Amino acid sequence: MSSVPAVAEYAAFAASMADAVRPLSLGWFRRRLAVDDKADESPVTIADREVETALRAQIAARYPSHGIWGEEFGKRGVDAEFVWSVDPIDGTRSFITGHPLWGTLLALLHHGKPVVGLIDIPATGERWIGVNDAASGVCEARFDGALCATSPVTVLADATVYATSPDIFDAAEYAQFERLTKAVSRRRFGGDCYAYGLLASGHIELVMEAGLQTYDYLAVAPVVEAAGGVITDWEGQPLTLTSQGRVLAAANAELHAAALACIRAS
DSSP states (O other), X not given: OOSHHHHHHHHHHHHHHHHHHHHHHHHXXXXXXXXXXXXXXXXXXHHHHHHHHHHHHHHHHHOTTSEEEETTTEEESTTSSEEEEEEEEEOHHHHHTTOSOOEEEEEEEETTEXXXXXXXXXXXXXXXXXXXXXXXXXXXXXXXXXXOOOOOOOOGXXXXXXXXXXXXXXXXXXXXXXXXXXXXXXXXXXXXXXXXXXHHTTSOOEEEEOSOOHHHHTTHHHHHHHTTOEEEETTSOOOOTTXXXXXXXXXXHHHHHHHHHHHHOO
């Protein structure tokens, strides 16, 4: 990816895909659906499968040389220069219980680095798109078309931290999470991907998660980074296709460093 038009083209394509599948996911929302449990005990419905099928078809038709890594139908061509990460319904538990803050997540990776990310929330009509591409010099995050930016808070005592659920942590991980929650002003649960959008728009300052899959975190990384935030694993390393699913996102580098020191303290 070497030019601004190319980056803009990919971001626009991600938005067009999200537009196309919104009616599909909303058509299944708040309906009684059969729910299957996958091998990892996470739920899946016909909505997840239909949305991912539609997204994969669009990618294959427009960019046949690009790889795809999707939640429901796995990997294809992931050694390609460009790879799309697809999570058709992030927050399936929210989706099947009528809670509106589930989303569709799309990311484009260039040589393994996420450079375009999209968080689409069909039930509320909200959308974040982030582009963070050093090669072209493009770095911007937008919420519903307008530029957005993270919070200026740099002190843990003034920060709010989000996690999807306390159940995502094992005992040792929860002890680390609890250290952080004792250092901050407020903690909240239940956001799924929506929490990263709130962070990118400056409404909260921290998100801490564990047990995530590749397609759960790759799309949110460019959104957070382009809005001015920092997002890494719990060791402070960048998120890649091989990261282990423990994510720490913060509104800025100073707050991220403080949060990282807090959770790594013995």
